[in-house]
Amino acid sequence: MKKWISLALCAGMLAGLCACADGQQTQDETSLALQDDGSYLLLPGADAEPLPDAGATIALAVNSTGAETGVNALLWQGVQDFCENFGFTAQLFTAEGEGTEANQEALRQAAESAELVVCAGADMENPLYELQNNYPTVSYLMLDGEPHSADYASYSTAANVHCVLFSEEQAGYLAGYAAVSDNYTSLGFLGADQLPGIVRYSTGFLQGAQAAAERNGVEVTVKIWYSGQYEASEDIAARMSSWYAEGTQLVFAAGGAMAQSAVDAAGESGGRVVAADWDQSSLGSTVIGSAVKRFSTVVQQQLYAFYADGAGWDEEQAGQSERLGVSVGALGLATAQWSFLNFSQEAYADVYDRLVSGSLRVERYSDPDPDVMPQMSNVTYDYQN
DSSP: OOOOOOGGGGGGOGGGOEEOTTSOEEOOTTHHHHOOGGGOOOOOOTTOOOOTTTTOEEEEEEOTTOSSSHHHHHHHHHHHHHHHHHTOEEEEEEOSSSSHHHHHHHHHHHHTTOSEEEEESHHHHHHHHHHTTTOTTSEEEEESOOOBOTTSSOBOOOTTEEEEEEOHHHHHHHHHHHHHHTTOOEEEEEESSOOHHHHHHHHHHHHHHHHHHHHHTOOEEEEEEEOSOSSOOHHHHHHHHHHHHTTOOEEEEESTTHHHHHHHHHHHHTOEEEEEESOOGGGOTTEEEEEEEOHHHHHHHHHHHHHHTSSSOOTTTTTOEEEEOGGGTOEEEOOSSOOOSSSOHHHHHHHHHHHHHTSSOOOOOOOOOGGGSOOOSSEEEEEOO
16 A cells, blocks of 8 residues: 655654654654644645645535534544645535435535545445446545445445545553543443444453553453444433443443433533543543544545555555554544543553554454453453343
8 A cells, every 4th residue: 555655744744743655653752642633734844846636626525414523523624734735625515414315415516526535434335335436537535434335235445445444442442441540440331333343442442441450450340332323312311320320430432422422421420431533522521531533634644645646546545445543643542631630641652652562452353242252351341232
């Protein structure tokens, strides 16, 4: 695949992070761990040559929620930052309604206006599957998803599409390690559904909790429940309230608006929440951390890789998916607002660096079946589905 390229770009990276031609990262000792996705900028060096096709349009297609908050906001920020810094034009196309047809129309409008279309997430997977072959001269970058049929029976990625997935188990591991290191020993995991990415969050969370519990010599319990819903609801909040009433101290919530449901319950009980996917500290003081995918960071790096060797996906990227994790700073704990009391950013950076080096290893489990979930000596979990 195309390397994380920089040359003169290295001088321009914010927060000490830079992508270099040999695929390694140039940064101070903690920059990969402590990088803030919202402030990341990929900048050209003073002597950098313009990228091929400079001035072309890059479009972001998003669902009807728009690009004001959450993942879409980070993607839009990253696309705009890249375009401003490298001389391209950014356009946003927002679906005018909910559902597959509306999302497909947003993708269609984007494809008719740009040479490269960016999209992300489950809402765009089936629409892109249906459209990807209709515009063979348009390239697509999909983050956090892969094109598939409506019934999930067929996955197919056309040669003009490149997909970027994330190692959710690593983000979950960091969340579990942080929670137990912060002296929480009665935990919960709330997932929107039993989809592989959400399951990887949960099994990583268990592994991180086990590592910290073993290191600290404590016993930890974890309740696990997949709600089957993506929207916040009174039913989900009621289940979380019962958990908190029964002694659960902290809930790691992943998928959809699960963090909101956990926050609604925690506010009444004094419980705490760790959110997933993006920094959700704005939900309130009960959110003490977020295990984030760094969408703005990754989209800027991917756009640079696309254009650096001539606009297009190379033979190792075309029609292929790649999975990114801590080794390229693609995910971590949100650091802009750090609310863990006993787990310091320095301790977090040490754990992160050990994951990068491989001295700590997280196994990838995508099946929620308790029989295939990790076995642990210091953690007892109750699977409630």
